[in-house]
Amino acid sequence: MNRLSQQTSPYLLQHAHNPVDWFPWGEEALTKARTENKPILVSIGYSACHWCHVMERECFEKEAIANVMNEYFICIKVDREERPDVDAVYMDAVQAMGVRGGWPLNVFLLPDTKPFYGVTYLPPQNWVQLLKSIHDAFTNHYDELAESAEGFVHNMVVSDTKKYGLTAGNKGYNLAGADSMFEHLQRNFDMQRGGMDRAPKFPMPSIYKFLLRYYDISQNPEALAHIELSLNRIALGGIYDHVGGGWARYSVDDKWFIPHFEKMLYDNGQLLSIYAEAYSLTKNPLYADRMTQTIQWLENEMRSDEGGFYSALDADSEGIEGKFYIWTQDEMSHILGGDFEWFSKIYNISANGNWEEGHNHLHLTQPAEIEARALGINLLDFEARYKGALNKLFTERAKRVRPGLDDKILASWNGLLIKGLCDCYRALGDEHIQKLALSAGQFILTKMTKEGQLLHSYKNGNATITGFLEDYAAIIEAYLALYQISFDETWIEQARQLANYTITNFYDQEEGFFHFTDASGESLIARKKELFDNVVPASNSIMAHNLYVLGKMLDDSEYLQIADTMLSKMEKIMMSDVQWVTNWAALYCMRTTPTAEIAIVGANAEAIRKDFDRFFIPNKIVMGTAKTSGLPLLQSRTEINSQTAIYVCYDKTCQLPVTNVEDALSQLTSI
Missing domain, CATH: 3.40.30.10 (Glutaredoxin)
Incomplete structure (x- = not known):
């Protein structure tokens, strides 16, 4: 050794x-x-x-x-x-x-x-x-x-601002700019299969985050059409594990057919967020099913006893890529018995295999029930039998040698997962999902935070490695999400403390962006800044979102100014090559219209918050308290005639308080 x-x-x-x-x-x-x-x-x-x-x-x-x-x-x-x-x-x-x-x-x-x-x-x-x-x-x-x-x-x-010619723009965020970004991005859409027109195909969640926010401000039907086409194919194709839940890292082809089989926590956390928002917008039951099944997989296979989530599942088992996930026709026939004939037609199972060497991989292009009708398969209890067939495969697959588990716990990826769980809870209202999110947040707070600093990696009871900007960015985002599903002010205070730490130890005042490494961390030959969004958004773009939201919540002009400077400096790239800065573009869309500041005050604050969360309103912050609070948006707010009150505000100017969600929604749509 x-x-x-x-x-x-x-x-x-x-x-x-x-x-x-x-x-x-x-x-x-x-x-x-x-x-x-x-x-x-x-x-x-x-x-x-x-x-x-x-x-x-x-x-x-x-x-x-x-x-x-x-x-x-x-x-x-x-x-x-x-x-x-x-x-x-x-x-x-x-x-x-x-x-x-x-x-x-x-x-x-x-x-x-x-x-x-x-x-x-x-x-x-x-x-x-x-x-x-x-x-x-x-x-x-x-x-x-x-x-x-x-x-x-x-x-x-070389300075990033010099390398990319980044200078502060005019800070004039408008729908025309968002339209231009959409038109540039649209040129690279795969109009038949969804996603971008290339292979391999990566999910790229920040693209759909931008499209969802762009659709919110534009109501452009072409944006919604591409969102639904892409998310449907990502949910139905081979990149999704139909038997056990969760998404693989990418599809090796341009059809979302065969995945590169590893499952990464960062993909699944972000995709939960995207599907939650898309479900709130469309109420497509496919999206709810994928969220629910993926969370079950995460809880059963990726969650530690302490509440944090592991990093990844390997692509290989027994030295063969994908062996855990693929089937021969004879295997499936033996396992499914009387359900094999119709199931094999839906999934195009054959002796030769739909993949390689006589093996089959599960893949659909439309929901199973629709595919069954198209093939003339008429079963009165189709949904129950379909789920039963998948459960049989799940039970049999569990006997196989499992792919290797990377059981280190990373702060950054857990932050993305916590945000995903929070978004799913808001969309579905399942209290168990809220508990998972809060437990993971508590794990980060107690096990991966030391003297106000985040540590990057946790394993065998020890947290190690000085945190990177990706850790602070993702965890601040997670804490802001946890506050908005619980109204527990611990989370917003922790987010504030971490934001202040990043400004002190990561921020480059001259360039207006954050370094990737802590000033107290190990020095390498170059101190990089992460500016471009990829499969995981750039830590700087996440920080810009965080500082904007936190600035609104805490009425902090410094946070807002830093976020505004960062976003304006990226405007040139957003307008010329938006596909590499789509998380920045999502924030741009938010800035084209005032952000709704929703304050809920009274004994029924939790129930009203849950009712609000069912609706697709991406450009909002939600704050609340059952009694009183010192937070700026909640100060001097009271119940109305002993009823919980909802205050809808824009730029610190509030409309008359109302006591039911329908009236509050009317105030939101009237702006």
């Missing part, structure tokens, strides 16, 4: 038995590289990464290849989920080299940690040849490597 055996990361532990003399990222390895004047190989991946496993089996487990690595390099293994700062720095460098990023990410550094070359997956013969070529270059052409490395480092430390 190598040094990784002392780590807690499941990904690092997977490599603990490699003959490679792996180090974890840290001073021991970096000092050894400087002392011995050896180049550093940093190999970055994560536990659910299929090609990371392939490269381990083909290269890192082989004694002969390990000998070359050990002789020529100081070898460092990094879990990108534990150290997103290290991953971001070297991913940026590799992309600057003209290499398409991905994992495993293998980067070669000089002893001073400056990068000079990088690749992703390579088969063994190519890998060994590269190792020898790098050794030769380091030995015989060091000056050229050093010059190249300096160029890459210079590129990484």
Whole structure:
């Protein structure tokens, strides 16, 4: 066993038995590289990464290849989920080299940690040849490597505002600007299958967050049509686990048919939010079913006894990608018995398989009941029999060897999941979902917060690694959501404290954005800022949302000013290439109209809040108290004739209080 055996990361532990003399990222390895004047190989991946496993089996487990690595390099293994700062720095460098990023990410550094070359997956013969070529270059052409490395480092430390030409706009947020963003984004829509017109297909929740807010302000039917087409296909396609619930990371094709089978907490947390909002808008029962089933999966398989949620399920089991999820025709026939004939028609099950090597994967293009009618399948008790068939498959599948579980708990991803649970609770009104959300929030507060600072990762009873901006952004967002489903002022106070900490320790006053790393954290060769939204929104865009909402809730002009500056500086990119800044664009949409400030005061505040939450009103904050509160929006608010009162306000100006939700909704729609 190598040094990784002392780590807690499941990904690092997977490599603990490699003959490679792996180090974890840290001073021991970096000092050894400087002392011995050896180049550093940093190999970055994560536990659910299929090609990371392939490269381990083909290269890192082989004694002969390990000998070359050990002789020529100081070898460092990094879990990108534990150290997103290290991953971001070297991913940026590799992309600057003209290499398409991905994992495993293998980067070669000089002893001073400056990068000079990088690749992703390579088969063994190519890998060994590269190792020898790098050794030769380091030995015989060091000056050229050093010059190249300096160029890459210079590129990484250039100011983000200079690199992207970010300057404060006119702060004039309007529907015409939102229309323009929609039209640009629409050019890349897949009009037949939903999502964006490319393969592989990632869910990209922030795109639908933008579209939902754009539809709210525009009522553009084309936006709603694409929302529904996309969410229907993401809910029905192979990217969704029809048997057990939850979404896989992406579809390898452009039809949402075959997933890359790993399930990530961050995808599922965000998709819960999107489906909750879409359900509030459309009342489509498919969306409610997917939320309910996914939450059941999360609770049963991904929740720790302490209330936090684990990170991921592997794509592989027994060394085969997707083996846990696929079926032969004979297997299904044996399990389903009399239900097999009609079930196999709905899902296009065959002896040859609808996937590969005689295996079948469950996938629909329209709801099962509609598909059944189209195929002439008429069963009086169809819904019960359909659910019964899926339950039979679930029971049988549970006997299989499960995919590997990455059981570290990350603050940032739990924040996204808590927000998703809060949104589902607001849409569905299920008190059990509220309890799960509050329990997870309490876990973060008690187990992953120390002296006002967040810690990034938790495992085996210990929280480690100084929190990153992604942790603060996601947890502040989660706490604001928890306040609005409970009216417990603990959460809004915790959000305020964390926001103040980020401004003090992450904010770059000159550039107007937040660094990714804490000023008190480890210094790397570059201190990055995360500006562009991807599968997970940029931590800066989440912070802009947070500061806007918190500024409204607490009447704090500093929060509002920072949020406004950040958003205005991104306006140029929103107008030119919005697909990379859709979470920013969602905030832009909110700013085109006044945000509704809803204050509920009185003994019946909780019940009225629940009634309000059934409706699709994305541009609102909701605050409440059963008695009195010192929060600005609630100060001096009272019941009306001993009845709970609802105050609908815009920019601190309130309409006459009312005592029922219908009248309050009328006030909202009259603006």
